[in-house]
Amino acid sequence: MTAFTAGTESRFAQARQIADAVLLEGYVLYPYRASAAKNRLRWQFGVLVPPGYGTDSGEHSHQRTECLMEPRRGDRLAVELRFLRVQRRTVQRATPTGGFETAEELELADRVLVPWDEGVEERVELVVTVDELAGAEVVRPFALPACEEMELLRGPGGPAGRLLRRRERVDGVLRLTAPEVPGPYGARRLTAVVENTGAWVPRPDDRREAALPHSLVSAHLLLGLDRGSFLSVTDPPEWARAAVAECRNEHTWPVLAGPPGRGQVLLSSPIILEDHPSVAPESPGVLYDATEIDEILAMRTAALTDREKREARGTDARAGAVIDLADSMPPEVLERLHGAVRGLREVTGNAPEQPWWDPGDDPEVDPARDRVLVGGHEVGAGSRVLLRPGRRRTDAQDLFLDGRTAVVEAVLHDVDGSVHLAVTLEDDPGADLWRAQGRYRYFQPDEITPLEGP
Incomplete structure (x- = not known):
């Protein structure tokens, strides 16, 4: 050794x-x-x-x-x-x-x-x-x-x-x-x-x-x-x-x-x-490791009252170093925290005025009437379902909904041929508000179980 x-x-x-x-x-x-x-x-x-x-x-x-x-x-x-x-x-x-x-x-x-x-x-x-x-x-x-x-x-x-x-x-x-x-x-x-x-x-x-x-x-x-x-x-x-x-x-x-x-x-x-x-090369301090968020923190830190800065300096030597850095940061260093270009690529040709596929103009697509077959049952707008988010989910907010019941509001198709179900929770007191604003939660057919009854 x-x-x-x-x-x-x-x-x-x-x-x-x-x-x-x-x-x-x-x-x-x-x-x-x-x-x-x-x-x-x-x-x-x-x-x-x-x-x-x-x-x-x-x-x-x-x-x-x-x-x-x-x-x-x-x-x-x-x-x-x-x-x-x-x-x-x-x-x-x-x-x-x-x-x-x-x-x-x-x-x-x-x-x-x-x-x-x-x-x-x-x-x-x-x-x-x-x-x-x-x-x-x-x-x-x-x-x-x-x-x-x-x-x-x-x-x-x-x-x-x-x-x-x-x-x-x-x-x-x-x-x-x-x-x-x-x-x-x-x-x-x-x-x-x-x-x-x-x-x-x-x-x-x-x-x-x-x-x-x-x-x-x-x-x-x-x-x-x-x-x-x-x-x-x-x-x-x-x-x-x-x-x-x-x-x-x-x-x-x-x-x-x-x-x-x-x-x-x-x-x-x-x-x-x-x-x-x-770590972003523009970040100047040990407790800084990004760009825009560091800019916000630097400006808010500089805006603390003198009493608050004294409390921070007394809290910890590392916190005191952050206060000192914010108070002494030159304008040109602060400006470097305001975004950064990491790479460029050339874009050629003119962008099309309209997308190559617009579901709103496709007569074969109707989210309010389309149905999808799940476990031998047709599921569409108005269907009651049990939510079973799959393991591929990385959003904890979706995983928290496991076992909750919901109502399907629309069946949506994307350009890759995948199907998504827009749903609102049955026991959500704000469901009518989300529905009026068109804001839903989205799950794929293999993440729901159809339920009987309207």
Whole structure:
């Protein structure tokens, strides 16, 4: 087990820009104050709690990444586990007797301090040869001891207070295997499991906030090969599709990282991303990762009152950096956030004045009278149906309607020959309003079950 090579470190450095966006996703949200309701329920991604916290909590104690890789002879695998460790901050005010007392707020000239959970970045690094992974499981345990820090705060007349920061012990293990995949290409199935093995056990009245200091937060993996490459789990080559379909990923999703066309680095993220994700080059700060939304946030942040900015600076150093950035951003930098052209294509010829197929002018199409056969029953406008959204649905709003009854308002055909049923919910008190505005929910015939009765 040796250190990263210069090439691996360089490739990881490029991938860390998007990995940092994953690490700090939702860390602190506009208006960047601890008092804001949206900043009171934090740490929503990649939280690995101690196993004693229990599965009934809805949290998990492990992540499992599986993917295919094509290593070269004598290749090495570099692994970097990255996560935030919760650091609980207590605010204390100086007393006239020279002591300190815990306070809910401490106002200083430049900031307003309140109790807050800070996130300290931690890394666990491991380098193994691919040959080591062929024979047996490689296990890398790690332990981060508890520690405390004190920061004295001074005012005009001497000590104004202090901040007490405490980190709890965090234990975990990283497990790696990479057996060969049958076939002529020399591929291997890499399995990387990250587990929280902490011995902390909650008391009966402990809630999620008590488990967080013992957890791995925003946990994700960077995996790199010296010379070989990883295969895309989203779009694998044809010969590897069957083997990729057998990969099991739990509570994380692996994507190719780095420049398009290269596969030496893989990011396994608790947030589902596409292959080769990137942060907009116009975005100037760590908590900025887009364009127009960053422009809106920058302008709204600059418009906060002085008191609100002091509260944000006292909430967290990262929030304070966002405030400082918004206050100091030159106009030319702000302008670059106002949209961006990523590519151009030539358009030749004149656009037709009318579409090549207009259902309104087609006498063979009548949404109000057309019928479609579903399970031996004709279904059309006025039919009662039971909604059964298919698994291909990615919109949670549609999945919530599973098992609800609806009335078909129209049968629609598209240019590809597919049929769609426009429906309104039977128990929706606003159905008449949606109907009058022509706003419906749409399902395909295999996503409904016909019901008897008008």
